[in-house]
Structure formats: structure tokens, C-alpha cells
Amino acid sequence: MNNKKQDKILENLKKYQKKDFSFSKGQILGSMCTQPLPIAKKAYNMFLETNLGDPKLFPGSKEIEEKYLFFLKKLLNAPEKSQGIIGSGGTESNISAIWLAKRLAPSKKELIIPESAHFSFEKIASIMDVKLVSVKLNKNYQIDIKSAKKKINSKTLGVIGIAGTTELGVVDPIPELSDICQKENVFLHVDAAFGGYIIPFMKKLGYNIPSFDFKNLGVCSITIDAHKMGCSAIPLGSLMLRNKEWLEKISVDTPYISSPRQPGILATRSAAPVAAAYAVAEYLGVKGYTNLVEKCMNNTFYTVKRIDEIGLKLVAEPTINVIAIKLKNPAKVVNLLTKQGYKINKMDRFSAARIVVMPHVTKQVIDKFIPIFEKTCKDAGEI
């Protein structure tokens, strides 16, 4: 090992790193990701040389995976015979869910999604030749149940409900969707990539928020990401299935690795992010996550109050820790903030900008940001 050469390359990487905006410095206020907990990083490092795609080479890592999936099963009130697949994140999980729905009903081609669905469903439509049937939103920006029901027909492959939409953090009325889908015998997939790690804890805190999990008997599968509110490291998303026998529908023969069949999309995948997510789950537990979510929600309400005080309006009252601020020219405001070292996300569809009050968006971060935001909005002619 040539240490001098190595140091030079790492020094060079640091120069690039300095150009990045940073979660820990409180610069990124618009992302659904956050800095991993320190224990996540430590656990990640321990398992950097593993491959769960060849599981019998890494039986210890495989045990960690099973333990983490057990945590998710409990979190999502999944039945005994449920099973999960761990992958890279929400997009992969959503693809796998629709892949499964297609294998269960090969002749059906129409996927019913709310207008608020994540762009991963556009990818799915393009990859799988699935036709997206978009359902309008009700006044609360949730999927309109009556419209959704009307769209179901003999060609319906499945229905998507969202627990924590990407733009507004809205939770669809999953219990109603579940009833309809059960009655119509249609596959219901819930995209809780973001909400999955916050809604269960908000319920424990007494928030009145619709149930989205497997308690709803029509829910067939759920996407949930540990690298968002789970405070673990990218890449870590899971697809939970009500019935473990369904795994077989999305499995292929693997005649030259250590398992005879492999479910899911990706083949080679490291146990490092799995160990990280498991370590965080063990470290925080339900109590720790509940405390974390309580802080995020308190900071959300505090941010809303501060935004109100500077005279800006929201698209909707936040359901979870996602705040959408109406702006005449979001791109202009976002660009001006970028120059000052801050990143919030613009949202074209609502003429708005998004702040996600993740764990790294503390009261201190907000207190520092709001005056800069106020001045920027004044300069941009928003207020």
C-alpha cells in the first residue's frame, strides 16, 4: 500500500466533499434523507465485505437480515406468514411489488395510482408496460376514494395507496382502500417509503392519523425505507409481503450461488446497510424512534409557526413532518437560497417549496434558517 498516494487521493476527494451540501451542517432542509446515526456508520463499516446475494457465504449477516425483518414485521403489524425482501430503497420495492402483482394476475395491465404517487411508478409503467390510471385527489390531497373505486375493472392489476406522499406528506385513507380492494379482490400496495418509519410512532404519541399497515386486511404489500426516517444509511429499503409464498412468484433459479432460488430484483447486495438498519433499530427501539418523531413533529409545528409569522402560506396543514410552502416563483427562491448555502426542494406541481423536518433539522437549524429565508423571500418579491 502506497500511503502517500492514498493520502493524496483522499485529500482530493475532500475537495469534492466540500462542494457538497451537508445534512449535519444543517444545510439540507428539503430532502427525505438524513445523516445516519453514528451507530449506523459503525455497523455499516463492519459488514462492508459481505454479499447477501450469496447468503450461505455470510450466514451471520443473513441472521442479522432476519432479525431486522422481524423488527419491521412487528412495526407494520404483519401477520405470522408475512415475509420481506430487503433492497436498495423505495423505487426497487415498488417495482418488486408491481412485479408480484403482475405475476399474480398476468393478464391485467392497469395500475390505479393517486395523482400524488412517486415518480417510481412512471418508471414502473415504462419498464413493465403497465398503464397508469391516475386518480384525482380530494380536498385533503388524499386519493379520492369514490373515484378510485370507479376506476377498478377487470383489467386492474393493482391499486396504490401512499402513506406519506413525497410532496405533501399526506397519508391516503388506507382503511377505505383496503376494504374496497378486499371486496374487489384487487392487489393493494402501500408506498410507505417515507411514512413507514414515522406514522407508527406518531400513533403512539396519540396523533389521529389513518392506519396504513397490515392491520388493514386488504393491504398486500408495503414499501418502507430505513434510509429515510429510519436514520440508517443508503441503500436500505424493504418490501414487506403479507404472504411469504408470494416470494416464489418473484424468484428465479440461481444454479451457481449458495441458494437455489433468489427472490427480488437485485442479486449482489451488501449486508452493511442491513446491519446499520438493524443496529439503529436495536439502539433506538420503539421508544427511541417515538422520541425522535416527537422532536421532529414539535420542530415541524415550530417551523410552521415561523413561516406563518413571515407571512407565507402553506399548500396544506402538514400531516407529518413535511411542509409545503406556497411561492409565486419557487425556482427563484430555491436558487437564491442555494447561493447562501441552503437547499430546500422546489415542487413544480404545487408552485411550492418543500421543507422536510428530518432529525438533523433541529430547532437551532430552523432558527438560523428562517431569517435567511425571510430575507430571501423579500428579495424575491414573495412577501
Place this chain on the structure above:
Amino acid sequence: MNNKKQDKILENLKKYQKKDFSFSKGQILGSMCTQPLPIAKKAYNMFLETNLGDPKLFPGSKEIEEKYLFFLKKLLNAPEKSQGIIGSGGTESNISAIWLAKRLAPSKKELIIPESAHFSFEKIASIMDVKLVSVKLNKNYQIDIKSAKKKINSKTLGVIGIAGTTELGVVDPIPELSDICQKENVFLHVDAAFGGYIIPFMKKLGYNIPSFDFKNLGVCSITIDAHKMGCSAIPLGSLMLRNKEWLEKISVDTPYISSPRQPGILATRSAAPVAAAYAVAEYLGVKGYTNLVEKCMNNTFYTVKRIDEIGLKLVAEPTINVIAIKLKNPAKVVNLLTKQGYKINKMDRFSAARIVVMPHVTKQVIDKFIPIFEKTCKDAGEI
């Protein structure tokens, strides 16, 4: 941070870690993965908090990605107007390639693959409703060119060639496939997930091995993985496209992140493995990789000699650093070796077991393994 609790969890993880087989201890001789170089681990750690799925938040990481793609372009003799997408590995890259082929020829459904194709193509067939048309192999276990040509018709979506098959390490005659596909105007994708990081360096060492890269004008796309012979960390695979305009065909609108459109399958993805692959490329360079490959090939020939000496036969003479050993009962031998702390991969199709002479499979590792392997084969009645 509760340090006592953290330490307890990490101690517990170590117990699982001990159950894993290890590259660095020379226990895994059958995998196409290896231990990442130390610089890969260091670079990985630096960028654990980044997300290239939201690129304007991480402009420094994005620059690293571009620099790494430039390295790949040069390595693969890609034309000026080529472009790459970085993802999680070979399966994702192969899916993206066929997704692109489908968008370029939406009415076509038949994918011509050699019998030696990786199981990711079974996944592709299942996900995308593509029909796999399997082509028999010639006596050298390469795709049979005449048979492949005969299978091309008006329904042909694309043809797959492989540079380094998973089972035998065989390189298909890509120049001939390229000529045919150019003439027939059919999309040719080369799966060089494994071979991409070894064949270019073998050519520099004077090995007579078919060219598989963009020098062959019919080659439209190439899969290449840094987490295999690239000596970087999982997850890191790339899909290189001859024409950057094709990216648009596999892109969707992304109205709430920092880029307007996003190509490829995954959305959220860390820059950590990209920084790792780039750091290794900078550290080793073409010269370093060539030296590494020279060592692997010398160790391959040494292993072949030792296997011959104990009286076992190979399925075929190795083209690259993949050795397939004929066995009457591969499962039995593999299981007996597992009990002794060694992992090689069984291959049902050839009644064989595979050794991949990766950089961690040094002469010392081979010298320690061969006597154990010999005794095991005797115990199993193989010799």
C-alpha cells in the same frame, strides 16, 4: 449517545460477523466478489451521507461520478457521445439495458441470449414480459454464432453477448455478434459485469482474447461492475451506453428533486460506492489493475496445475480467472468444504464446482486450500 448501549449492540454484531466466511481470511474461493482495497473503504466512509439521486444537493459527489464514468469510458473505448449510468450492480444494469432496448423497439419481445447468460435475464423476462430465446453454445462454451444469427427475426428486441460468463468465465465472440447485429440493426448488449475489469488488462498483458468493448461498432451497451474485479465495494455497477441521447428513453420527470429528469432504475443512491470505485481507479490506474490481473492469472494457472496434479479434470481450460472443476457430486464436496471453513460454489448445470481466483485468492491461500480440497475429494470418492 449512549456509549454503553452502542458498544453492546456492536459487540453483538461481531458475534454474527464471526459466523460469516471471509474474503480476507482466504475462506471464500468461489465468489466473484472480493475484499475492497483499503482506499475503497476510506473513500466509502467519507461519502456515506450523500445521495446522487438528488444531485444538486451533492455537486462535489456528482463531479466524482463524472470522473469515474470518464475512467470507464476510456477503459471500454467508448465514443465521445457515450454516457453511463451508475447503479447497484450487474442485474440492475442488465435490466436498464433491456428497458432501453424495449423503448427503442416497443413492439419487439424476443431477447436472444446464450445458454450461459446470467440469471438476471430470467428476472428481466419475468419483470418485463420479454421472451428469452436461448442459443446453444459452441464447443468452447461460447454463444454459437450461426445459431444466434438464425434466431434473429422481426420480433427480436436485442441480442446478449457475455464477456466473462458467470460459470466458466468464457468470453463470447463479440466482434462476430457485433457484425451481425449491425447488419440486422438489432440492439447488442454486452454483459461484462465480471469481465469488464479484467479483459482490458489481459489484452495489455498480451493475452489473445476477443475484444468485447465499444470498438465493436454493433455494441450498444455494456454492463461493468466495480464491486467484482474492480476491487471496490458493493454496490457499484455501471451501464455504459454508446449514445447519451438514449438516456432520455429511460428517464422520467422528477418534479420534486433537484434535477428535472432522472435516468435509470434507482432513485436514492449513495455516492459512497462511487467515490470508492473512483478512488481505486485513481490509486491503481491502468498499470495497477494490469499488475493485479497478471497476479490473478498467474495464480489461476498455478491453481489449474495443482488441480491437475490431484487428478481432477476441468470443464474447460479457463479463459480468465474462473476455474470449473468437474465433480461427480459437487454438492457433497461443497458441503464437506463448508464444514472445514471453505466456500467454493457448486454449479449444477456442469456437475462442477467453481473457483474464482480473485485478488484475495493468493498463492498462500491456494497452497493452504489444495491439500484440504484433495483430502475432501478423496473422502467424497471423487479421486
